[in-house]
Amino acid sequence: MRISQEDLKGLIKTKLHNAGLKEDHAETAADVLVFADERGIHSHGAMRVEYYAERIAKGGINTNPDFRFEKTGPCSGVFHADGGNGHTAAKLAMDEAIKMAKESGIAIVGVRDMSHSGAISYFTHQAADANLIGLTVCQSDPMVVPFGGAEPYYGTNPIAFAAPSAEDGKFITLDMATTVQAWGKILHARSKNESIPDTWAVDKNGEPTTDPFNVNALLPISGPKGYGLMMMVDVLSGILLGLPFGNKVSSMYEDLTEYRKLGQLHIVINPEFFGSLGNFKKDISQTMDDLNQIKPAPGFSKVLYPGQNNDVVIAEYKENGIEIVDDILEYLRSDVIHNNQYDHKDPFAK
Ligand code: NAI
Numbered sequence: 001m002r003i004s005q006e007d008l009k010g011l012i013k014t015k016l017h018n019a020g021l022k023e024d025h026a027e028t029a030a031d032v033l034v035f036a037d038e039r040g041i042h043s044h045g046a047m048r049v050e051y052y053a054e055r056i057a058k059g060g061i062n063t064n065p066d067f068r069f070e071k072t073g074p075c076s077g078v079f080h081a082d083g084g085n086g087h088t089a090a091k092l093a094m095d096e097a098i099k100m101a102k103e104s105g106i107a108i109v110g111v112r113d114m115s116h117s118g119a120i121s122y123f124t125h126q127a128a129d130a131n132l133i134g135l136t137v138c139q140s141d142p143m144v145v146p147f148g149g150a151e152p153y154y155g156t157n158p159i160a161f162a163a164p165s166a167e168d169g170k171f172i173t174l175d176m177a178t179t180v181q182a183w184g185k186i187l188h189a190r191s192k193n194e195s196i197p198d199t200w201a202v203d204k205n206g207e208p209t210t211d212p213f214n215v216n217a218l219l220p221i222s223g224p225k226g227y228g229l230m231m232m233v234d235v236l237s238g239i240l241l242g243l244p245f246g247n248k249v250s251s252m253y254e255d256l257t258e259y260r261k262l263g264q265l266h267i268v269i270n271p272e273f274f275g276s277l278g279n280f281k282k283d284i285s286q287t288m289d290d291l292n293q294i295k296p297a298p299g300f301s302k303v304l305y306p307g308q309n310n311d312v313v314i315a316e317y318k319e320n321g322i323e324i325v326d327d328i329l330e331y332l333r334s335d336v337i338h339n340n341q342y343d344h345k346d347p348f349a350k
Contacts, residue, residue, distance in 0.1 A: 083113055096269075110240065120160040137160075137261050140177075179226070
Protein backbone atom coordinates (compact mmCIF):
# COMPACT_ATOMS: atom_id res chain seq x y z
CA MET A 1 0.00 0.00 0.00
CA ARG A 2 1.19 3.55 -0.69
CA ILE A 3 1.39 6.17 2.07
CA SER A 4 2.72 9.72 2.19
CA GLN A 5 6.00 10.46 3.91
CA GLU A 6 4.32 12.64 6.57
CA ASP A 7 1.61 10.07 7.36
CA LEU A 8 4.16 7.27 7.71
CA LYS A 9 6.32 9.41 9.99
CA GLY A 10 3.27 10.27 12.10
CA LEU A 11 2.24 6.62 12.51
CA ILE A 12 5.75 5.52 13.50
CA LYS A 13 6.20 8.39 15.93
CA THR A 14 2.88 7.67 17.63
CA LYS A 15 3.59 3.94 17.95
CA LEU A 16 7.07 4.46 19.45
CA HIS A 17 5.80 7.18 21.77
CA ASN A 18 2.95 4.92 22.90
CA ALA A 19 5.51 2.18 23.58
CA GLY A 20 7.27 4.56 25.98
CA LEU A 21 9.80 6.63 24.00
CA LYS A 22 9.86 10.38 24.76
CA GLU A 23 8.14 12.39 22.08
CA ASP A 24 11.30 13.98 20.66
CA HIS A 25 13.13 10.63 20.61
CA ALA A 26 10.15 9.00 18.89
CA GLU A 27 10.17 11.82 16.35
CA THR A 28 13.86 11.32 15.52
CA ALA A 29 13.47 7.55 15.31
CA ALA A 30 10.54 8.02 12.92
CA ASP A 31 12.62 10.40 10.82
CA VAL A 32 15.48 7.89 10.51
CA LEU A 33 13.12 5.01 9.67
CA VAL A 34 11.25 7.00 7.02
CA PHE A 35 14.61 8.14 5.59
CA ALA A 36 15.28 4.45 4.92
CA ASP A 37 11.84 3.59 3.52
CA GLU A 38 11.75 6.59 1.20
CA ARG A 39 15.04 5.41 -0.32
CA GLY A 40 13.80 1.85 -0.77
CA ILE A 41 15.93 0.57 2.16
CA HIS A 42 12.86 -1.19 3.57
CA SER A 43 14.96 -3.60 5.66
CA HIS A 44 15.66 -0.63 7.98
CA GLY A 45 12.39 1.26 7.79
CA ALA A 46 8.89 0.83 9.22
CA MET A 47 9.44 -2.94 9.24
CA ARG A 48 11.56 -2.49 12.40
CA VAL A 49 8.95 -0.66 14.48
CA GLU A 50 7.26 -3.80 15.81
CA TYR A 51 10.58 -4.98 17.29
CA TYR A 52 11.61 -1.55 18.62
CA ALA A 53 8.19 -1.06 20.27
CA GLU A 54 8.43 -4.42 22.06
CA ARG A 55 11.98 -3.65 23.23
CA ILE A 56 11.00 -0.16 24.47
CA ALA A 57 7.93 -1.51 26.28
CA LYS A 58 10.04 -4.22 27.98
CA GLY A 59 12.65 -1.74 29.21
CA GLY A 60 15.41 -2.74 26.76
CA ILE A 61 15.82 0.86 25.61
CA ASN A 62 16.27 3.58 28.21
CA THR A 63 13.33 5.94 27.75
CA ASN A 64 14.81 8.58 30.04
CA PRO A 65 18.53 8.43 29.25
CA ASP A 66 21.11 10.81 30.64
CA PHE A 67 22.60 11.80 27.25
CA ARG A 68 25.99 13.42 27.79
CA PHE A 69 28.59 14.68 25.33
CA GLU A 70 32.17 14.56 26.55
CA LYS A 71 34.69 16.55 24.50
CA THR A 72 37.93 14.57 24.85
CA GLY A 73 40.23 16.69 22.65
CA PRO A 74 40.15 19.49 20.05
CA CYS A 75 38.74 17.13 17.43
CA SER A 76 37.37 14.22 19.43
CA GLY A 77 34.54 13.34 21.74
CA VAL A 78 32.36 10.62 23.19
CA PHE A 79 28.58 10.76 23.29
CA HIS A 80 27.29 8.72 26.25
CA ALA A 81 23.92 7.31 25.18
CA ASP A 82 23.08 5.61 28.50
CA GLY A 83 21.15 2.78 26.81
CA GLY A 84 18.88 5.28 25.05
CA ASN A 85 17.35 5.29 21.60
CA GLY A 86 20.13 4.73 19.05
CA HIS A 87 18.67 6.91 16.30
CA THR A 88 18.51 9.93 18.61
CA ALA A 89 21.93 9.35 20.19
CA ALA A 90 23.67 8.90 16.81
CA LYS A 91 21.96 12.00 15.43
CA LEU A 92 22.91 14.19 18.40
CA ALA A 93 26.47 12.83 18.32
CA MET A 94 26.70 13.76 14.63
CA ASP A 95 25.49 17.28 15.49
CA GLU A 96 28.45 17.56 17.88
CA ALA A 97 30.86 16.18 15.26
CA ILE A 98 29.58 18.71 12.71
CA LYS A 99 30.17 21.61 15.11
CA MET A 100 33.68 20.40 15.84
CA ALA A 101 34.60 19.81 12.17
CA LYS A 102 33.35 23.28 11.22
CA GLU A 103 35.79 24.68 13.77
CA SER A 104 38.74 22.31 13.61
CA GLY A 105 38.58 20.69 10.15
CA ILE A 106 37.99 17.18 11.39
CA ALA A 107 36.01 15.48 14.12
CA ILE A 108 35.85 11.96 15.44
CA VAL A 109 32.96 11.25 17.79
CA GLY A 110 32.10 7.89 19.29
CA VAL A 111 28.68 6.91 20.59
CA ARG A 112 28.71 4.56 23.59
CA ASP A 113 25.96 2.33 24.98
CA MET A 114 23.33 2.95 22.35
CA SER A 115 20.57 0.82 20.88
CA HIS A 116 20.22 0.01 17.15
CA SER A 117 20.45 3.12 14.96
CA GLY A 118 18.98 1.89 11.65
CA ALA A 119 20.20 2.88 8.19
CA ILE A 120 23.38 4.69 9.11
CA SER A 121 23.64 6.87 5.98
CA TYR A 122 21.09 9.11 7.74
CA PHE A 123 23.96 10.39 9.89
CA THR A 124 26.42 10.86 7.03
CA HIS A 125 23.70 12.84 5.22
CA GLN A 126 23.57 15.20 8.23
CA ALA A 127 27.27 15.94 7.59
CA ALA A 128 26.85 16.29 3.82
CA ASP A 129 23.91 18.65 4.43
CA ALA A 130 26.34 20.84 6.38
CA ASN A 131 28.87 20.82 3.47
CA LEU A 132 31.07 18.24 5.17
CA ILE A 133 32.17 14.69 4.37
CA GLY A 134 30.61 12.12 6.71
CA LEU A 135 31.77 8.62 7.46
CA THR A 136 30.17 6.40 10.06
CA VAL A 137 30.51 2.79 11.18
CA CYS A 138 28.70 0.78 13.83
CA GLN A 139 28.54 -2.58 15.51
CA SER A 140 25.73 -5.04 15.09
CA ASP A 141 24.89 -8.41 16.61
CA PRO A 142 27.13 -11.39 15.76
CA MET A 143 25.72 -13.40 12.86
CA VAL A 144 28.62 -13.58 10.38
CA VAL A 145 31.39 -16.20 10.14
CA PRO A 146 34.96 -14.90 10.01
CA PHE A 147 36.72 -16.01 6.79
CA GLY A 148 37.39 -19.74 7.16
CA GLY A 149 35.23 -20.06 10.29
CA ALA A 150 32.16 -22.20 10.97
CA GLU A 151 30.57 -20.07 13.68
CA PRO A 152 29.56 -16.39 13.87
CA TYR A 153 31.89 -13.80 15.38
CA TYR A 154 31.22 -10.37 13.83
CA GLY A 155 27.99 -8.55 13.04
CA THR A 156 26.92 -7.24 9.66
CA ASN A 157 28.95 -4.15 10.70
CA PRO A 158 27.88 -1.43 8.24
CA ILE A 159 29.88 1.43 6.73
CA ALA A 160 28.35 4.67 5.38
CA PHE A 161 29.88 7.64 3.60
CA ALA A 162 28.44 10.81 2.06
CA ALA A 163 29.90 13.88 0.36
CA PRO A 164 28.05 16.97 -0.91
CA SER A 165 27.84 17.88 -4.59
CA ALA A 166 27.31 21.30 -6.14
CA GLU A 167 23.54 20.68 -6.12
CA ASP A 168 21.86 21.28 -2.75
CA GLY A 169 20.72 18.05 -1.11
CA LYS A 170 22.37 15.82 -3.76
CA PHE A 171 25.12 13.62 -2.36
CA ILE A 172 27.36 10.80 -3.43
CA THR A 173 26.72 8.07 -0.88
CA LEU A 174 27.78 4.60 0.15
CA ASP A 175 25.77 2.71 2.76
CA MET A 176 26.40 -1.01 3.08
CA ALA A 177 26.50 -3.93 5.44
CA THR A 178 29.80 -5.81 5.15
CA THR A 179 27.92 -9.05 4.44
CA VAL A 180 27.06 -10.35 0.95
CA GLN A 181 23.37 -10.07 1.77
CA ALA A 182 21.31 -8.68 4.60
CA TRP A 183 19.54 -11.16 6.88
CA GLY A 184 16.25 -9.72 5.61
CA LYS A 185 16.94 -11.16 2.15
CA ILE A 186 17.18 -14.66 3.63
CA LEU A 187 13.90 -14.14 5.47
CA HIS A 188 12.40 -13.05 2.17
CA ALA A 189 13.61 -16.28 0.45
CA ARG A 190 12.12 -18.30 3.34
CA SER A 191 8.78 -16.57 2.98
CA LYS A 192 8.72 -17.46 -0.73
CA ASN A 193 10.21 -20.94 -0.27
CA GLU A 194 12.99 -20.07 -2.70
CA SER A 195 16.60 -21.22 -2.64
CA ILE A 196 19.43 -18.73 -2.17
CA PRO A 197 22.78 -18.45 -4.00
CA ASP A 198 25.52 -20.46 -2.23
CA THR A 199 27.57 -17.27 -1.78
CA TRP A 200 25.29 -15.70 0.87
CA ALA A 201 25.43 -17.91 3.94
CA VAL A 202 26.64 -21.12 5.59
CA ASP A 203 25.00 -23.96 7.53
CA LYS A 204 25.96 -25.13 11.03
CA ASN A 205 29.10 -26.86 9.68
CA GLY A 206 30.30 -23.74 7.92
CA GLU A 207 29.40 -25.21 4.50
CA PRO A 208 27.83 -22.91 1.90
CA THR A 209 24.09 -23.53 1.70
CA THR A 210 21.38 -22.76 -0.84
CA ASP A 211 18.59 -23.65 1.63
CA PRO A 212 17.46 -20.49 3.48
CA PHE A 213 16.10 -22.69 6.31
CA ASN A 214 19.58 -24.17 6.94
CA VAL A 215 21.35 -20.85 7.34
CA ASN A 216 23.37 -20.63 10.53
CA ALA A 217 25.51 -17.58 9.70
CA LEU A 218 26.03 -15.01 6.96
CA LEU A 219 29.17 -14.62 4.83
CA PRO A 220 31.30 -11.46 4.63
CA ILE A 221 31.60 -9.67 1.26
CA SER A 222 34.59 -10.83 -0.81
CA GLY A 223 35.89 -13.41 1.66
CA PRO A 224 38.88 -12.21 3.70
CA LYS A 225 38.51 -8.60 2.49
CA GLY A 226 34.98 -8.14 3.84
CA TYR A 227 36.03 -10.03 6.97
CA GLY A 228 38.84 -7.47 7.38
CA LEU A 229 36.39 -4.58 6.97
CA MET A 230 34.15 -6.07 9.68
CA MET A 231 37.16 -6.25 11.96
CA MET A 232 37.96 -2.60 11.22
CA VAL A 233 34.38 -1.52 12.02
CA ASP A 234 34.40 -3.49 15.27
CA VAL A 235 37.75 -1.98 16.35
CA LEU A 236 36.60 1.59 15.57
CA SER A 237 33.10 1.41 17.00
CA GLY A 238 33.63 -1.17 19.74
CA ILE A 239 37.15 -1.75 21.07
CA LEU A 240 38.15 1.94 20.68
CA LEU A 241 35.17 2.96 22.83
CA GLY A 242 35.75 0.29 25.47
CA LEU A 243 32.58 -1.60 24.55
CA PRO A 244 31.82 -5.31 24.20
CA PHE A 245 33.26 -6.48 20.85
CA GLY A 246 33.19 -9.42 18.41
CA ASN A 247 30.86 -12.19 19.53
CA LYS A 248 30.34 -10.44 22.89
CA VAL A 249 28.23 -7.73 21.21
CA SER A 250 24.68 -8.16 22.52
CA SER A 251 22.18 -9.87 20.30
CA MET A 252 19.19 -7.98 18.95
CA TYR A 253 16.76 -10.62 20.23
CA GLU A 254 18.46 -12.35 23.18
CA ASP A 255 17.02 -10.29 26.01
CA LEU A 256 14.68 -7.43 25.23
CA THR A 257 14.74 -6.21 28.84
CA GLU A 258 18.46 -5.30 28.76
CA TYR A 259 20.10 -2.20 27.22
CA ARG A 260 22.25 -3.14 24.23
CA LYS A 261 25.48 -1.12 24.80
CA LEU A 262 26.31 -0.81 21.08
CA GLY A 263 28.90 1.54 19.63
CA GLN A 264 29.08 3.80 16.58
CA LEU A 265 31.86 6.10 15.34
CA HIS A 266 31.33 9.24 13.26
CA ILE A 267 34.25 10.76 11.33
CA VAL A 268 33.63 14.17 9.78
CA ILE A 269 36.01 16.01 7.44
CA ASN A 270 35.65 19.67 6.48
CA PRO A 271 36.73 20.12 2.81
CA GLU A 272 37.40 23.81 3.48
CA PHE A 273 40.48 22.79 5.47
CA PHE A 274 41.90 20.98 2.41
CA GLY A 275 41.13 23.45 -0.41
CA SER A 276 38.15 25.29 -1.82
CA LEU A 277 34.70 23.97 -0.82
CA GLY A 278 33.29 25.21 -4.13
CA ASN A 279 35.84 23.22 -6.13
CA PHE A 280 35.29 20.15 -3.99
CA LYS A 281 31.54 20.19 -4.55
CA LYS A 282 31.97 20.91 -8.26
CA ASP A 283 34.34 17.93 -8.62
CA ILE A 284 31.94 15.66 -6.72
CA SER A 285 29.23 16.65 -9.23
CA GLN A 286 31.70 16.01 -12.05
CA THR A 287 32.55 12.53 -10.81
CA MET A 288 28.81 11.73 -10.52
CA ASP A 289 28.29 12.89 -14.12
CA ASP A 290 31.40 11.03 -15.34
CA LEU A 291 30.09 7.80 -13.83
CA ASN A 292 26.70 8.27 -15.50
CA GLN A 293 28.48 8.69 -18.86
CA ILE A 294 30.48 5.45 -18.61
CA LYS A 295 29.50 2.97 -21.32
CA PRO A 296 27.16 0.43 -19.73
CA ALA A 297 28.08 -3.26 -19.73
CA PRO A 298 25.78 -5.75 -21.49
CA GLY A 299 22.57 -6.09 -19.47
CA PHE A 300 22.85 -2.60 -17.92
CA SER A 301 21.13 0.51 -19.25
CA LYS A 302 23.19 3.02 -17.27
CA VAL A 303 26.01 3.25 -14.76
CA LEU A 304 24.66 4.83 -11.55
CA TYR A 305 26.86 6.75 -9.10
CA PRO A 306 26.92 5.17 -5.63
CA GLY A 307 23.60 5.94 -3.93
CA GLN A 308 21.83 6.91 -7.17
CA ASN A 309 19.68 3.79 -6.94
CA ASN A 310 18.20 5.29 -3.76
CA ASP A 311 17.77 8.72 -5.37
CA VAL A 312 15.73 7.10 -8.16
CA VAL A 313 13.41 5.51 -5.57
CA ILE A 314 12.98 8.80 -3.67
CA ALA A 315 11.86 10.56 -6.83
CA GLU A 316 9.26 7.89 -7.60
CA TYR A 317 7.98 7.68 -3.99
CA LYS A 318 7.72 11.49 -3.76
CA GLU A 319 5.32 11.39 -6.65
CA ASN A 320 3.27 8.33 -5.71
CA GLY A 321 3.77 7.77 -1.96
CA ILE A 322 6.00 5.24 -0.19
CA GLU A 323 5.20 1.57 -0.80
CA ILE A 324 4.82 -0.22 2.55
CA VAL A 325 3.77 -3.83 3.09
CA ASP A 326 0.05 -3.98 4.10
CA ASP A 327 0.70 -5.97 7.31
CA ILE A 328 3.16 -3.36 8.53
CA LEU A 329 0.75 -0.50 7.94
CA GLU A 330 -2.02 -2.45 9.62
CA TYR A 331 0.21 -2.91 12.67
CA LEU A 332 1.21 0.76 12.72
CA ARG A 333 -2.44 1.83 12.58
CA SER A 334 -3.43 -0.54 15.39
CA ASP A 335 -2.97 -0.12 19.17
CA VAL A 336 -0.94 -3.33 19.39
CA ILE A 337 2.42 -3.43 21.15
CA HIS A 338 3.71 -6.99 21.37
CA ASN A 339 5.02 -8.50 24.53
CA ASN A 340 6.57 -11.70 23.30
CA GLN A 341 7.00 -11.58 19.55
CA TYR A 342 10.76 -11.00 19.46
CA ASP A 343 12.16 -11.70 22.93
CA HIS A 344 14.64 -14.60 23.14
CA LYS A 345 14.19 -15.45 19.47
CA ASP A 346 17.16 -17.22 17.84
CA PRO A 347 17.76 -15.03 14.76
CA PHE A 348 18.36 -18.16 12.69
CA ALA A 349 15.28 -19.97 14.02
CA LYS A 350 12.98 -21.40 11.41
P1 NAI B 1 22.62 -2.52 -0.44
O1 NAI B 1 23.33 -3.78 -0.81
O2 NAI B 1 21.22 -2.38 -0.84
O3 NAI B 1 23.43 -1.27 -1.03
C1 NAI B 1 24.81 -1.12 -0.77
C2 NAI B 1 25.34 0.10 -1.50
O4 NAI B 1 25.33 -0.16 -2.90
C3 NAI B 1 24.49 1.35 -1.32
O5 NAI B 1 25.35 2.45 -1.11
C4 NAI B 1 23.73 1.50 -2.61
O6 NAI B 1 23.45 2.85 -2.93
C5 NAI B 1 24.74 0.94 -3.59
N1 NAI B 1 24.10 0.42 -4.80
C6 NAI B 1 23.16 -0.54 -4.88
N2 NAI B 1 22.81 -0.74 -6.18
C7 NAI B 1 23.54 0.12 -6.91
C8 NAI B 1 23.65 0.40 -8.30
N3 NAI B 1 22.91 -0.24 -9.19
N4 NAI B 1 24.51 1.34 -8.70
C9 NAI B 1 25.25 2.04 -7.81
N5 NAI B 1 25.21 1.81 -6.47
C10 NAI B 1 24.36 0.88 -6.04
O7 NAI B 1 22.76 -2.25 1.13
P2 NAI B 1 22.85 -3.31 2.32
O8 NAI B 1 24.27 -3.78 2.46
O9 NAI B 1 21.78 -4.35 2.15
O10 NAI B 1 22.51 -2.40 3.60
C11 NAI B 1 21.17 -1.94 3.79
C12 NAI B 1 21.07 -1.03 4.99
O11 NAI B 1 21.28 -1.76 6.16
C13 NAI B 1 22.04 0.14 5.07
O12 NAI B 1 21.29 1.32 5.20
C14 NAI B 1 22.85 -0.10 6.34
O13 NAI B 1 23.22 1.08 7.03
C15 NAI B 1 21.87 -0.91 7.14
N6 NAI B 1 22.49 -1.71 8.17
C16 NAI B 1 22.39 -1.27 9.44
C17 NAI B 1 22.92 -2.02 10.47
C18 NAI B 1 22.84 -1.54 11.88
O14 NAI B 1 23.14 -2.31 12.79
N7 NAI B 1 22.46 -0.32 12.14
C19 NAI B 1 23.58 -3.31 10.23
C20 NAI B 1 23.67 -3.65 8.83
C21 NAI B 1 23.11 -2.88 7.84
